[in-house]
Amino acid sequence: MVKALLISATVGGVCGLLSCYMTLKGWALMGDAVSHSVLPGVILAYALGLPFSVGAFVFGVGSVATIGFVKQKSRIKEDTVIGLVFTGFFALGLVLVSKTRSNIDLTHILFGNVLGISIADIQQTVLISALVTAVLLLFRRDLLLFCFDPTHARSIGINTGFLHYLLLSVLSLAAVAGLQTVGIILVVAMLVTPGATAYLLTDRFDRMSWLAIGSSILSSLIGVYTSYWTDSSTAGCIVLVQTGLFVIAFLFAPKHGILRHRFASSMPISSLPNR
Amino acid sequence: MTQSELMRIEADQICVDYNGTVALYDASLHLPSGCICGLVGMNGSGKSTLFKALTGFIRPSRGHIRINGCSVARAQRDQAVAYVPQSEGIDCDFPVSVWDVVMMGRYGSMNVLRIPRQSDRVAVRDALERVELLDLRDRPIAALSGGQRKRTFLARAIAQRASVLLLDEPFNGVDVRTEKLMAELFFQLRKEGRTILISTHDLSHVRDFCDLTVLINKTVLAYGETSKVFTPENLSLAFGGLPPDLLTGNSSSEDA
Numbered sequence: 001m002v003k004a005l006l007i008s009a010t011v012g013g014v015c016g017l018l019s020c021y022m023t024l025k026g027w028a029l030m031g032d033a034v035s036h037s038v039l040p041g042v043i044l045a046y047a048l049g050l051p052f053s054v055g056a057f058v059f060g061v062g063s064v065a066t067i068g069f070v071k072q073k074s075r076i077k078e079d080t081v082i083g084l085v086f087t088g089f090f091a092l093g094l095v096l097v098s099k100t101r102s103n104i105d106l107t108h109i110l111f112g113n114v115l116g117i118s119i120a121d122i123q124q125t126v127l128i129s130a131l132v133t134a135v136l137l138l139f140r141r142d143l144l145l146f147c148f149d150p151t152h153a154r155s156i157g158i159n160t161g162f163l164h165y166l167l168l169s170v171l172s173l174a175a176v177a178g179l180q181t182v183g184i185i186l187v188v189a190m191l192v193t194p195g196a197t198a199y200l201l202t203d204r205f206d207r208m209s210w211l212a213i214g215s216s217i218l219s220s221l222i223g224v225y226t227s228y229w230t231d232s233s234t235a236g237c238i239v240l241v242q243t244g245l246f247v248i249a250f251l252f253a254p255k256h257g258i259l260r261h262r263f264a265s266s267m268p269i270s271s272l273p274n275r
Numbered sequence: 276m277t278q279s280e281l282m283r284i285e286a287d288q289i290c291v292d293y294n295g296t297v298a299l300y301d302a303s304l305h306l307p308s309g310c311i312c313g314l315v316g317m318n319g320s321g322k323s324t325l326f327k328a329l330t331g332f333i334r335p336s337r338g339h340i341r342i343n344g345c346s347v348a349r350a351q352r353d354q355a356v357a358y359v360p361q362s363e364g365i366d367c368d369f370p371v372s373v374w375d376v377v378m379m380g381r382y383g384s385m386n387v388l389r390i391p392r393q394s395d396r397v398a399v400r401d402a403l404e405r406v407e408l409l410d411l412r413d414r415p416i417a418a419l420s421g422g423q424r425k426r427t428f429l430a431r432a433i434a435q436r437a438s439v440l441l442l443d444e445p446f447n448g449v450d451v452r453t454e455k456l457m458a459e460l461f462f463q464l465r466k467e468g469r470t471i472l473i474s475t476h477d478l479s480h481v482r483d484f485c486d487l488t489v490l491i492n493k494t495v496l497a498y499g500e501t502s503k504v505f506t507p508e509n510l511s512l513a514f515g516g517l518p519p520d521l522l523t524g525n526s527s528s529e530d531a
Contacts, residue, residue: 024369141389145379148369155330155358156383156435157351203415205370 008181008220014129016216019195031191033086035175037063039093060172112183112235182235193242200253283470289338298324313481314474316491322474357432361443374412380435402434422453
């Protein structure tokens with residue numbers, strides 16, 4: 001139980017930080033795609049006796065590369081390509097599960113199994129979390145500029161292509177870490193919701209990061225704790241708490257909440273662009 | 276900085292196409308240091324394509340671009356080109372402050388971790404003073420007016436200390452105060468030897484303070500002193516005098 005609390009808080013913190021970039025870049029769908037696409041990688045890695053994260057990472061990055069390639073070489077719009085590619089990968093994973101003779105429990109991959117996490121998985125998850133955090137901290141400003149104004153980034157000689165793939169790689173890694181706690185299906189919530197909640201609460205990126213990390217860790221702790229004592233789905237509990245926090249922010253955020261607009265609609269809303 | 280006879284921008288017969296659709300062909304343009312140049316054309320005439328080529332965002336399929344006598348890649352490294360986006364091009368709700376945005380102009384001169392030094396802070400402060408936004412430096416850009424936002428991005432270009440400034444529709448939706456202040460700044464920057472290329476479809480602004488004018492419609496139709504370029508024939512050429520299919524060449528009309 002303590003192990004589960006610690007590991008889900010770690011993953012929560014990392015995903016929370018990353019979720020800020022996902023929210024601002026508008027990559028929610030990309031997060032969904034990457035997390036689903038890692039399924040065949042996980043299955044193959046188990047079948048071959050490799051660490052599951054290696055397989056997951058290869059397929060996560062592979063899906064992104066496929067999406068980029070198809071989008072560039074055809075006239076199909078990006079969201080269509082994303083939907084097409086990740087379901088294809090996911091379907092491949094499902095077929096592989098039924099065809100490989102192993103003791104993998106599909107539900108553990110799909111919905112997470114943090115209460116029964118093994119030592120080896122903990123080690124991998126901690127390693128991945130450390131790596132993701134290091135990259136995000138090191139390239140914090142560059143990534144922020146890349147999300148905000150890639151044209152400017154490019155014109156001052158910053159390699160935006162590199163940043164693009166860096167962020168996608170980090171996303172794949174975080175999805176791998178996240179699938180340990182909440183599983184493939186719900187990992188996108190870890191990668192989006194905390195950032196969205198924090199975005200409603202502040203107009204400063206630093207504060208947004210801290211709020212996202214904080215709300216994400218808090219959700220993980222409350223979620224695991226509740227699931228342990230009520231014997232309900234851990235992933236479900238964690239994500240429900242996250243969603244609950246989002247709803248609270250959505251209603252009561254001091255500046256961007258809807259209730260504030262209702263009661264203060266006579267006041268000028270400075271965030272509207274005045275033309 | 277030597278200013279004598281230095282060409283800030285030299286573009287020779289550049290062609291750009293996107294997957295077979297010609298966006299720009301045979302465009303040539305030479306701009307000296309210390310001038311304000313208007314880039315005039317309709318929507319889709321290739322103005323933003325030219326900007327993208329100058330900032331290195333896209334590589335021309337043919338032709339050469341030299342900035343301060345160097346390649347575009349070198350110019351990027353030297354922080355020589357600053358791009359001021361149009362308001363529509365940026366996410367106004369992005370959680371950054373005025374100070375943060377202007378500091379982004381200094382990133383190229385910083386080390387990998389982008390930790391600002393004293394000199395960077397001075398540059399940002401100076402730039403904010405020049406656009407009269409120092410008082411609002413901690414304000415998130417979401418809480419700015421259109422004109423203030425425009426000045427923020429202009430300050431970023433100034434803080435970058437670029438010798439070439441590319442401005443995309445700088446007068447769209449700005450208030451009178453900002454317009455005046457920007458015009459004044461342009462004159463100061465010109466005096467400092469910087470070259471300013473302003474993309475616009477508003478002819479009155481061009482007439483008021485552009486030394487040179489470039490008329491563009493998939494190619495450079497005419498360029499030179501504003502008074503000489505602004506002839507009725509030239510303007511009709513720039514604004515739909517020619518059928519578009521003649522200009523897109525062999526491209527499929529479906530994508531054009």
